[in-house]
Amino acid sequence: MKPDIPFDTTQLLIGGVWRGAASGATLMLENPSDGSALATIARGAAADIDASVGAARAALDAGDWGRCSAAERGRVLARIGLAVAAQADELARLEALDVGKPLKQGRADALALARYLEFYAGACDKIHGETLPYLNGYTVLTLREPHGVTGHIVPWNYPMQIVGRSVGAALAMGNACVLKPAEEACLTVLAFARIAQQAGLPDGALNVVTGLGEEAGAALSAHPGIDHVSFTGSVATGALVQAAAARSAVPVTLELGGKSPQLVFADADIDAALPFLVNAGIQNAGQTCSAASRILVERSVYADVRERMAARYKALRVGPALADLDVGPVISRRQRDVIEHYLALARDSGLAVAAQAALVADVPAGGHYVRPTLLADVPEAHAVAQQEIFGPVQVLIPFDGEADALAIANGTPFGLVAGVWTRDGGRQLRMARALKCGQVFVNNYGAGGGVELPFGGVKLSGHGREKGFEALYGFSTLKTVAIHHG
Ligand code: NAD
Secondary structure, three states: OOOOOOOOOOOEEEOOEEEOOOOOOEEEEEOOOOOOEEEEEEOOOHHHHHHHHHHHHHHHHOOHHHHOOHHHHHHHHHHHHHHHHHOHHHHHHHHHHHHOOOHHHHHHHHHHHHHHHHHHHHHHHHOOOOEEOOOOOEEEEEEEEEOOEEEEEOOOOOHHHHHHHHHHHHHHOOOEEEEEOOOOOOHHHHHHHHHHHHOOOOOOOEEEOOOOHHHHHHHHHHOOOOOEEEEEOOHHHHHHHHHHHHOOOOOEEEEOOOOEEEEEOOOOOHHHHHHHHHHHHHHHHHOOOOOEEEEEEEHHHHHHHHHHHHHHHHHOOEOOHHHOOOEOOOOOHHHHHHHHHHHHHHHHOOOEEEEEOOEOOOOOOOOOOOOOEEEEOOOOOOHHHHOOOOOOEEEEEEEOHHHHHHHHHOOOOEEOEEEEEOOOHHHHHHHHHHOOOOEEEEOOOOHHHOOOOOEOOEEOOEEOOEOOOHHHHHOEEEEEEEEEOO
């Protein structure tokens, strides 16, 4: 039986009006839990992006959105946040069907989206410019202004959270947004746009164009009418987006991939660390940019950590998203093939498999399931220890002392986040300073994902920061006004 989706998924939102793609073309979404056809979406392309950029500009120049005060923007965002929270269960169901995410994770994502809106609602009227001391006879002030029309290109793995952090902050600063969700999964983005509209977001403040990356996404990043692009996705696509935006000298935020480590020192509270070590590798079937895909362990406790992580792997339950187990399917057959390719490389190199979780007995044959796998004693230069696999695969690497741990931790092309487990206060600070990445967690991993915490990477993990107050600077520009009054 086809799942119940309580709105027309074939429409785009442009200037407050829901309608099909200009070309009339459509795409099909798949349910990753069983491989069945889930819903038809519009295949928006350049003409729809152009109409959306125009609608966003009109909302700023002549619409209600451009006339809103900061406090009024805050009230609208707060209303949307409350409405999202009230519909968290339904959003979780849609996310389970579309992304293959267990219900509890989808619900957590919906509540995170609501929390982003709550946080940015409160921030709207609390960000401001300054007056600067200058030459006698001058008054100099700075005005913090929105960029204007912002483009948002979002992947399929955490659509709600990523929309919350980028669109939430952009709207708070008074930008008008054009949002391009991923072609693999976009139901919760469409549902969110409807919720926002019903909660009173003025027409044109948020426009949503579903479609293919190389059509709608490429048209958005190259559009001369865009003033800023926020891109979350792969390194290769991020480079294309940045190059396209460079033609109009448009600033870009890139939130890309990672190969993030957790470092476990011998003096750590290993009981406390264990759930974080495993969960950070298997959450969302490992399809998380900040997944801890490398676990580095000091040699004297390595065998113990390996054994105890393996026991947790063996207890994982893997199956359909609506069954709400520990791990669901991965997003697509293509993604499963990529992960299986890395597992074959590990096999061909004779790497040790410390543990592999089993699938529940009755997984649907058409679903895209991968057995979560813990690889042990992995050489740090091996492809599985260097490249982002984006699946439920973790590698265990032993180390000897701080210098060795740091060299391995910093020894990939990525730099998104890192975790450090140690009771030694001096070491905590030395590691936090020396790790090359955008976030360091000491004696935790992820810190509950707080919306307050600026997030982003260095090296191939990207540049620019989203989340927290920092995002508001990213989604605005500063104008200096120097008044000579004698
Ligand atoms: P992807 O780069 O293939 O797609 C991401 C988005 O870009 C999609 O909306 C897609 O339609 C669009 N796109 C594709 N081609 C495009 C083009 N030529 N021009 C413009 N847009 C285009 O990434 P993916 O495989 O869907 O997502 C997984 C990647 O995203 C992983 O590398 C993961 O680490 C990364 N990611 C990063 C973060 C973060 O915050 N750093 C968060 C989630 C995912």
